[in-house]
Amino acid sequence: MNIEGAVALVTGAASGLGRATAERLIEKGAKVLIVDLSVEAGAATAAELGPQATSFAGDVADEAAMRAAFEAAAALGSLRAVVHCAGRGGPLRVLDRDGNAGALETYEAIIRTNLVGSFNVLRLGAEAMARQEPVDGERGVVVMTASVAAYEGQIGQIPYASSKAGVVGMTIVAARDLAARLIRVCTIAPGLFDTPLLARVSEDVRKGLAASVPHPSRLGTGAEFAMLAEHIIANPMLNGETIRLDGALRMQPR
Numbered sequence: 001m002n003i004e005g006a007v008a009l010v011t012g013a014a015s016g017l018g019r020a021t022a023e024r025l026i027e028k029g030a031k032v033l034i035v036d037l038s039v040e041a042g043a044a045t046a047a048e049l050g051p052q053a054t055s056f057a058g059d060v061a062d063e064a065a066m067r068a069a070f071e072a073a074a075a076l077g078s079l080r081a082v083v084h085c086a087g088r089g090g091p092l093r094v095l096d097r098d099g100n101a102g103a104l105e106t107y108e109a110i111i112r113t114n115l116v117g118s119f120n121v122l123r124l125g126a127e128a129m130a131r132q133e134p135v136d137g138e139r140g141v142v143v144m145t146a147s148v149a150a151y152e153g154q155i156g157q158i159p160y161a162s163s164k165a166g167v168v169g170m171t172i173v174a175a176r177d178l179a180a181r182l183i184r185v186c187t188i189a190p191g192l193f194d195t196p197l198l199a200r201v202s203e204d205v206r207k208g209l210a211a212s213v214p215h216p217s218r219l220g221t222g223a224e225f226a227m228l229a230e231h232i233i234a235n236p237m238l239n240g241e242t243i244r245l246d247g248a249l250r251m252q253p254r
Contacts, residue, residue, distance in 0.1 A: 001141055001233050004029030007077045008233075009069065011060050011121060012086030014041035016195040017145065020222025021083050021229045026052045028230060030081070033073040035060070037086070060086045060117035063124075070128045078132050081233045082125035083143045087114045087163075089197065091156045107159040114163035118144055122174055122185070130181045139182045141233045144171065146189040146242060152251035164189070168242045175240030184239040186232045191246025193220040214248040 008025045012018035014036035022032045026049055034055045036042035042055035056072050058065030073079045090110050092102045122142055129140030146167040153161025167187055175185040192198070192209050198219065201209075210218045228245055232238050 001080055001136070001138055001236065003081060003230070003233055005031075005077070006080035007031045007033065007073050008081040008083065009033045009035060009073045009079065009125065010083045010085065011035045012084075014038055014045045014055075016085070016197075017190070017193065017222050017225045018083070018085035019045060020226040021085060022053065023049060024223070024226035024230050025081070025083075025233075026050065031076045033069065033076060035066075035069050035086070059113075060084070060121050061112050063120060066120055066124050070124050074128060079125075079128050080132070080135075080140045081143070082121060082129075082140070083145075083229050083233075084118060084121045084125075085145050086117060086121075087145060089157075089160045092159050093156050094158060102158070110159035111163050111166075114160070115166040118167050119170065122170070126174075126178055126181065126183050129183050134182050136236070137182065138184065138236060141184045141186070142174070143229050143232050144185070144187040146171075146187045148189055148191045148244060148246050148249060148251055150189060150242075151244075154251055155254045171242050172240040179239075184232075184236070186238050186240070187242040188225065188228055188232070189242050189244045189246070190220060190225055191244070191249040191251075193222070193225065195222070212249065212252075213246070216247055218247075220245065220247065 008030045010018050010022045013022040013034040031052050034042050034046050039057040046053040046055035056069045058069050092106050125142050132139045147164040149161040150164035150168045171187040
């Protein structure tokens with residue numbers, strides 16, 4: 001898929017992995033609709049990225065909001081790529097220290113954003129792409145974001161890990177489902193990346209996390225995530241795959 005001149009919709013694009021991806025796709029000649037929950041952050045990001053960027057504020061798990069986002073993307077031209085980076089975390093244990101059950105509302109909230117939101121973006125993105133005429137044998141590509149926590153979730157990560165495992169499980173099914181529509185689906189499962197979330201922890205903790213990565217022994221960068229997202233879009237044989245991007249990291253229980 002040639003991204004030059006095409007439209008891409010990137011969620012969570014006001015910061016972190018999403019912003020880095022939006023920047024790279026713009027560099028490659030795409031028009032990018034930046035979707036973020038924050039009106040102010042999305043607008044500021046679009047202004048910084050220049051005339052090829054347009055912002056849209058909305059909750060990825062909200063049907064009406066995302067339908068409107070895809071309509072806004074269609075107004076920019078031919079939608080060919082969706083990169084879904086929006087997500088959230090939050091600590092929760094099955095039982096707390098006093099033996100009380102973990103809060104169901106916390107679990108549901110994270111599942112709603114990370115898993116329901118992923119399906120919502122996937123289905124509405126596919127619907128929009130299916131209306132396009134094929135180019136070089138394909139209509140478009142959806143790239144979702146999971147995590148190595150889908151495979152080795154740590155203690156306290158049960159809602160996050162299970163939501164990301166759901167995204168991994170969705171990937172091959174969606175790719176097979178959408179093959180007849182000439183739409184590809186892949187997922188990136190990042191390891192430890194230098195995102196705004198990790199920027200909140202102490203330097204000692206960051207150094208410890210970086211040292212746990214076998215090679216390269218550091219935190220990943222948004223640019224490295226964006227590089228892989230771009231390659232998935234460009235390579236027509238990548239389909240139905242979840243790709244770990246983690247420097248050979250395997251997370252420990254805690």
